[in-house]
Amino acid sequence: MSIIFRLDRVMADRKMSLNELAKRVQLTNSNLSILKTGKARAIRMSTLEAICRELNCQPGDLLEYSPDDENTNE
Amino acid sequence: MSIIFRLDRVMADRKMSLNELAKRVQLTNSNLSILKTGKARAIRMSTLEAICRELNCQPGDLLEYSPDDENTNE
Amino acid sequence: MKLLGEKSLSSILSKLLHVLLYVVPVASIFIAFILSTIFFSDLKEDPSVSCYAQFKHELFSDLKGDDKEWQEMKKMRDLHPAIRVLAISLLGVYIALLFQIIRKSKLIFDNFRNNIVFSHKNVLILSGLTKLVIIFSIISANFSSLLLGIILLILTDILKNGTALQEEHDLTI
Amino acid sequence: MKLLGEKSLSSILSKLLHVLLYVVPVASIFIAFILSTIFFSDLKEDPSVSCYAQFKHELFSDLKGDDKEWQEMKKMRDLHPAIRVLAISLLGVYIALLFQIIRKSKLIFDNFRNNIVFSHKNVLILSGLTKLVIIFSIISANFSSLLLGIILLILTDILKNGTALQEEHDLTI
Numbered sequence: 001m002s003i004i005f006r007l008d009r010v011m012a013d014r015k016m017s018l019n020e021l022a023k024r025v026q027l028t029n030s031n032l033s034i035l036k037t038g039k040a041r042a043i044r045m046s047t048l049e050a051i052c053r054e055l056n057c058q059p060g061d062l063l064e065y066s067p068d069d070e071n072t073n074e
Numbered sequence: 075m076s077i078i079f080r081l082d083r084v085m086a087d088r089k090m091s092l093n094e095l096a097k098r099v100q101l102t103n104s105n106l107s108i109l110k111t112g113k114a115r116a117i118r119m120s121t122l123e124a125i126c127r128e129l130n131c132q133p134g135d136l137l138e139y140s141p142d143d144e145n146t147n148e
Numbered sequence: 149m150k151l152l153g154e155k156s157l158s159s160i161l162s163k164l165l166h167v168l169l170y171v172v173p174v175a176s177i178f179i180a181f182i183l184s185t186i187f188f189s190d191l192k193e194d195p196s197v198s199c200y201a202q203f204k205h206e207l208f209s210d211l212k213g214d215d216k217e218w219q220e221m222k223k224m225r226d227l228h229p230a231i232r233v234l235a236i237s238l239l240g241v242y243i244a245l246l247f248q249i250i251r252k253s254k255l256i257f258d259n260f261r262n263n264i265v266f267s268h269k270n271v272l273i274l275s276g277l278t279k280l281v282i283i284f285s286i287i288s289a290n291f292s293s294l295l296l297g298i299i300l301l302i303l304t305d306i307l308k309n310g311t312a313l314q315e316e317h318d319l320t321i
Numbered sequence: 322m323k324l325l326g327e328k329s330l331s332s333i334l335s336k337l338l339h340v341l342l343y344v345v346p347v348a349s350i351f352i353a354f355i356l357s358t359i360f361f362s363d364l365k366e367d368p369s370v371s372c373y374a375q376f377k378h379e380l381f382s383d384l385k386g387d388d389k390e391w392q393e394m395k396k397m398r399d400l401h402p403a404i405r406v407l408a409i410s411l412l413g414v415y416i417a418l419l420f421q422i423i424r425k426s427k428l429i430f431d432n433f434r435n436n437i438v439f440s441h442k443n444v445l446i447l448s449g450l451t452k453l454v455i456i457f458s459i460i461s462a463n464f465s466s467l468l469l470g471i472i473l474l475i476l477t478d479i480l481k482n483g484t485a486l487q488e489e490h491d492l493t494i
Contacts, residue, residue, distance in 0.1 A: 045077045158475065295469070303476055
């Protein structure tokens with residue numbers, strides 16, 4: 001997966017814990033973990049919106065695309 | 075919906091048509107339209123990755139969060 | 149063997165039900181004709197006069213062959229005319245229900261054949277079908293069709309849940 | 322009325338099947354006892370000697386009451402011993418199948434009660450249940466349970482489709 005979810009970085013900047021964020025965006029801790037560890041297959045617009053609102057950031061701060069090896073081999 | 079999908083702007087920059095992009099990222103035209111018009115409820119990581127790869131851009135170029143009115147009224 | 153989609157069990161069932169959709173009305177007209185002959189006619193007509201009288205004569209001769217069946221039939225003929233009319237009407241209700249059940253089942257299997265599984269249309273058809281099956285099972289006091297009704301009731305709810313998931317899935321690009 | 326979840330039709334059915342799970346073995350032992358008494362014993366024992374002999378005596382007196390039934394029973398007693406053993410074994414297979422069908426149905430309804438609808442576990446249980454119902458309908462040459470088997474076959478596929486959707490949904494955050 002070459003889309004990386006940089007939630008921990010932004011959370012560290014804002015000094016917010018996972019529990020706190022989960023409560024604010026009304027997600028379960030386990031769902032937020034799935035997102036953080038990059039196991040999520042898709043992200044809801046509503047989730048992205050809630051996270052951006054609570055962390056006061058842009059989607060660009062959270063999501064990062066890095067062309068991985070298999071891509072450069074093409 | 076305060077998450078805006080800025081696909082048309084990036085496409086215009088890269089001079090790529092909707093049909094061309096749909097073929098490259100292996101989506102149907104109608105699905106890409108749903109994404110462009112902001113009707114999508116969620117976006118797959120694989121879709122985001124494919125679009126970033128083909129348009130050679132970052133997710134931050136495509137997705138934009140703008141706090142809307144109902145938010146400021148809170 | 150495939151169960152949903154083209155050339156699957158669903159398409160076979162859909163074709164079968166399509167045939168039944170024509171067989172049931174024809175068969176029911178035939179049954180209604182025979183039953184009204186038994187219920188509302190007497191044997192005094194001369195069989196040589198008309199084709200219909202001859203048919204009746206043969207029908208009753210056939211019935212006389214088996215003593216027990218003939219007694220049953222005779223019992224029905226001895227009932228009050230109002231009850232006989234009621235019995236015929238009940239049969240009509242039965243056949244109408246059966247026809248609707250077959251029609252709705254065909255619609256469902258048509259959709260399954262076209263790989264349309266989780267859709268609002270299917271939920272509507274299936275919930276209608278479920279009601280018909282339950283009414284049918286109550287009228288005919290048939291336990292096994294009541295069981296079928298209960299299974300269909302739960303299937304409807306499963307389909308409803310699935311439709312919600314399908315909607316989400318369709319808007320996840 | 323709710324169909325899935327706590328205090329729903331599913332939970333009622335689950336409880337009902339839980340009771341049946343105990344009733345079936347007890348009833349089957351009772352039936353096996355009566356049938357083997359009818360099939361494999363004679364009437365020469367003195368009814369005053371033992372409780373069992375007295376039971377047999379009463380059973381046969383009861384049966385003699387209705388002439389037709391007694392003739393049927395007598396016919397069975399006149400069959401070759403091997404065939405009688407086979408008949409008893411077939412009954413055993415029947416009961417074992419029925420028990421498994423009830424057990425698996427209970428598992429499914431337990432999951433439905435807990436709002437677990439689209440899961441791999443349910444697909445596995447249901448596909449096992451479907452096979453059992455189809456085997457049962459073939460052994461007993463019962464058309465209506467074959468119909469049930471076909472509906473379950475399609476239900477399994479619907480559940481399989483739904484499970485794929487549910488998986489996607491669970492990973493869409």
